Amino acid sequence: MKRFALPAILLVGVTVTNAQEKKEQPKAPVAEIRQAAVGFLEGLSPELRKQASFTLDDQERRAWSNLPATSFKREGVSFKEMSPEQRSLAHRLLQSTLSSQGYLKTTGIMHLDEILKSLAEKRRPTNTPMFGHDLYWIGIFGDPAKDSSWGWQLDGHHLALNITVIGDEVSVRPTFMGSDPARLPEGTYSGWKVQSAEDEKGKQLFASLNEKQRAKAIIGNVAPRDVITGPTRGDQLKTPTGLPASDLNAAQRRLLMSLINEYVHNFEHNIAHIQMDRILAAGLEKIHFAWAGTEEGKPYYYRIHGPTVIIEFDNHFPPGRNSGAVNHIHTVFREPGNDYGEDLLRKHLLESPHHQVEK
Structure with missing residues (x-):
C-alpha cells in the first residue's frame, strides 16, 4: 500500500500552533x-x-x-x-x-x-x-x-x-446550591436528582479509602446538621482537617479531582479552568478530604479544604425532622481570602492607575 507523507511545512505549522496553545492562558x-x-x-x-x-x-x-x-x-x-x-x-x-x-x-x-x-x-x-x-x-x-x-x-x-x-x-x-428533596420519590419526575454527581462522586471517593485512610478522613461519626460555612459563616473554617491528598493513590487523586471539577465546572469553560488553576497552584497535596456520618441510612457530610478552596456537602433529613429518608442536600463552594473577589479587588485597587492617589 502506498503511503503518503504530510508536507513538512504542515507539520511545522502544527508544532508551532500546539506550542502557542500551551502558552495561551484562558480568559x-x-x-x-x-x-x-x-x-x-x-x-x-x-x-x-x-x-x-x-x-x-x-x-x-x-x-x-x-x-x-x-x-x-x-x-x-x-x-x-x-x-x-x-x-x-x-x-x-x-x-x-x-x-x-x-x-x-x-x-x-x-x-x-x-x-x-x-x-x-x-x-x-x-x-x-x-x-x-x-x-x-x-x-x-x-x-x-x-x-x-x-x-x-x-x-x-x-x-x-x-x-x-x-x-x-x-x-x-461563594456559591450555594441545595435540593429538597434531593431525589424526588414519586410523581412525574420520580427519581430526578438535581445534584446527583456531587452526591455520588463524594460517596465514591470515600468508598475507595482503606482503613488507614478512613481513620484520618473521618472527623465525626455523626454528620453536622448543615454546612459549616453557610450564609454569614464564611470564615468558620480556618485549618484543613481530614485526609491530605498526598495520602491518596493515583486512582483516588483522580476521584478527588473529578469531585472538585464537579463544582468548578458549574461555571463557563474558561472561568472553570481559571478556578482550577488557582486551586492547583496552591498545591494539590495541601487539600484535605474530610467525612462525617458513618452509620448506614443516616445523614452524611464531606468537605474538601485547601488554601484556595472550601467545598462542603451535606445530605440530611428533611427540615424539622430527625428521622426518615436522608434526602436534603446543601452544598457550598468558597475561596478563602477571595470570596466576593476580595483579593482580586485589593490587587486591582493597587495596580490600576485610575485608582492611584497622587502624592
Whole structure:
C-alpha cells in the first residue's frame, strides 16, 4: 500500500500552533457577562432598574440565604416582577457565566422549588407562598456599563450565585446550591436528582479509602446538621482537617479531582479552568478530604479544604425532622481570602492607575 507523507511545512505549522496553545492562558468572558448584565438592566422599567441596582459595597451583596422567601427577605428584582422578555434577559445573564451543566443545575433547583410549592399548596393552601420559581431575585452591584469592578447576584431558596467582575477577571464564589428533596420519590419526575454527581462522586471517593485512610478522613461519626460555612459563616473554617491528598493513590487523586471539577465546572469553560488553576497552584497535596456520618441510612457530610478552596456537602433529613429518608442536600463552594473577589479587588485597587492617589 502506498503511503503518503504530510508536507513538512504542515507539520511545522502544527508544532508551532500546539506550542502557542500551551502558552495561551484562558480568559474569562468578561465582555459577554458585561453585555448580558447591561442588557438585563436596559430591559427593565426605570422603577425595576432602580430596584435591581446597588453599589458594589452595598451590604445586600453579602446578604444571601438558603432559606425560603418567608424566612429571609431578599432585595433586587424577583422573577415574579419580570415580564417574559425580562425573564429571558435574566436567563441570558445566567448563561453568560454558567456552563451548560451549571445552568441546568441552577434552573433545576428553581424548578424543584416550583414542585415544592405545589406540594406545599396541597398540604396547606396559603396566599403567601414559601417556594416557587418566582421567588428568586437578581441584583446588580455597580454599573456594568461603566465600572471596571462590578457584580451580580442570584438569590433564593437553596440557591445563591455571587459573581464579581474585576477588570478582566471573574470571581464566582461563594456559591450555594441545595435540593429538597434531593431525589424526588414519586410523581412525574420520580427519581430526578438535581445534584446527583456531587452526591455520588463524594460517596465514591470515600468508598475507595482503606482503613488507614478512613481513620484520618473521618472527623465525626455523626454528620453536622448543615454546612459549616453557610450564609454569614464564611470564615468558620480556618485549618484543613481530614485526609491530605498526598495520602491518596493515583486512582483516588483522580476521584478527588473529578469531585472538585464537579463544582468548578458549574461555571463557563474558561472561568472553570481559571478556578482550577488557582486551586492547583496552591498545591494539590495541601487539600484535605474530610467525612462525617458513618452509620448506614443516616445523614452524611464531606468537605474538601485547601488554601484556595472550601467545598462542603451535606445530605440530611428533611427540615424539622430527625428521622426518615436522608434526602436534603446543601452544598457550598468558597475561596478563602477571595470570596466576593476580595483579593482580586485589593490587587486591582493597587495596580490600576485610575485608582492611584497622587502624592
